[in-house]
Amino acid sequence: MEPYRIRDFFRLTTSENKLAASVDALSPPEDASWSTEEWMAFLEEEGITYGILNNNIERLSSDPLSVVYPLEVARGTESVNGAAAYIEPGNFEESDEPEDTDEVDLKKVIQIAMVEAGAYTGRKIDAEPGESGTGVDGRVLQGRDGNDFVLRAGKNTRLEGNDIYAVQAGQVSVGKKTIHVNPLYEVKGDIDLKTGNIDFTGNIMIRGNVPSGFELKAEGDIRVLGTVEAAVLEASGSIFINAGVNARNKGRINAGQNVHATYLNEADVSAGADIVVKQTIMHSRCTTGGTLICNQGRGQVVGGVISAVQEINVNEAGNTMNTPTSFYIGATRDYVERRKHLEQTLYEAKEESLKVTDLLKTIQTKEENGSSLSSKERVMKLRARNTLEAAKDKARHAAEELEELAYVSPNPESGIIKAAKTLHSNVDVHFGKYRRIINKSYDRVVVYLEEGEITLNVT
Incomplete structure (x- = not known):
């Protein structure tokens, strides 16, 4: 009688990313027995040469019928992608703003960073190289180097290596790939018919409110200490709104960098980088090329459509009334x-x-x-x-x-959704072409895409 062959009773599967190999049983006979050497030869025949889990191989050789299958028999080393290059702003002395204890967190980001000519404003941190890994088949898994960019002087700045200095006094505006020092256009109250619409080549500061129907356009940043209604705000840099936005589904807010606000209500907001909201996002359309954060204070997102490439991080998604709320991650709607x-x-x-x-x-x-x-x-x-x-x-x-x-497709598998408190029913989750409607509430949950399936991990 010929000896039993391992391949007649076991199947080996390798993960798509080549980082794991497992053995599954196909009804082996009760008297079956193979030595460690025979199992190692089987793995080599199947192309598994790296990361062999010797303890599991010994379990297979000593008593294969008592093993719970599938059993992992090899584990590769994952490659590591390098960190991307970025701009690190300097530590600035901020101008004084009126104290507001209810919105002290947002106050810190809306304060103006003013510098004198010759002042250090920040620097470029270089990208890091990736680290290679090894698959269970012995092949090298290349880690991607971090995305890099060529540092160029911004408006009214000069370079010394990776360091950036101001060439004249002004207000600092931090971009993705450089730093600008802009002149400042300041309105010491509300926008009204006397001020009219504003289109300025530097930064704009509004110390009051922006009513419906007005337009603010800036090549730098826009800062509003009051409330924005159904108005149009466009900035090549960032937009900071100390109070919040009551747009009634009119107007729009569009920033090349970040948008910060205390709340958004029926607003249309887009940002090239991040959207950070302190309290609530109600029935709004938000699109960001980076991360959407709403996890301070109440941190609730209800209704509307939220799109982010990297991450959506909130305290509460949806509500107990099951208001339809859509999240798009990895690829925007x-x-x-x-x-x-x-x-x-x-x-x-x-x-x-x-x-x-x-x-x-x-x-x-x-x-x-x-x-x-x-x-x-x-x-x-x-x-x-x-x-x-x-x-x-x-x-x-x-x-x-x-x-x-x-x-230019974003990678939906890399994005995640975090709900630190509650993910309510009727939240519609999209990871690229994959979709899942949440049918019950979960507390403290992370949502991600794994092998083509939207997965919920309750923490």
Whole structure:
């Protein structure tokens, strides 16, 4: 009788990322027994050469029938991506603002950092190299180097190596890749008809409120000590709103960097970096290229649509009334909807091309058989050719834009959602093309995507 072969009774599976290998049993006979050397030979035949878990191999060789399967038999070393380069601002003496004990946290970020000519304003911290790992098959898993950028002098600044200095007095505005020192346009009260709309090449400071219908545009930062209503605020830098936003689903707030506010109510807010809200986000549309944070004070997000590339970090998502609330992580809602639209456009264009091609073939066959075309058929042929060219152009443009989207596509698997207190029912969670509607409440939960499945980890 031939000896039992391991491969006849066990199956080896390797994780997609090559960081783990496991053995699963396929009803081995009760008298089956294999030595440690035979198990090692089996793993080598299956291409598993690194990170062998010797203790588990000994369990398999001593008593394979008592093992709980699947059993991990090898574990690789994960690669580590390097940290990205970033701008580290200096420590500035801040100007005095009126004390407000209710909003002391936000007050700290709305204070103005003023510098004199020649002052140190910050520096670039270089990117870190990635560290390679090793898969269970022995192959090197390359770690990505951190994203880097070329440091250039900002407005009214100069460089000394990685250090940034002001060349004239002004207000500091920290960007993603440099620091600017901007002149300041200041309004010592509310925006009104006397001040009108403001479009300024530096920073804007409003020491009062911004009523509905007004527009503020700044190449630097915008700071508002009061409330913003249904107005338009656009800044190449950051926007700081000491009170909050009551927009009634009108106006918009758009910052190239960060947006800070105490609360958002029926607001349309977008930020290239982060959105930080102290108290509540109610029925608003928020889109950020970084992280959305609403975990100070009450820290509740109810209704509306929240989109963030990296992380959504809140105390409470949704409410006990199960108000529909949508979270998009990794890929924003605009990205997902645009991709769906392009895919549908590409499909429809291809279908139209096939139908028109069939029509042209029918007409061409008639001509090849020696039959003359009627005037109606000649017009139909011309229209069909034009339609075919238009459909091909539409398909080509859609395919090109889909390719561009794929090139700059965020990675939905890297994003997470944190609810420090409660994740309520009827919160609609999207990780790129994956979707899950939460059907019951969870306390202290982290939501992430793992192997194509939206997973909840209750902490």
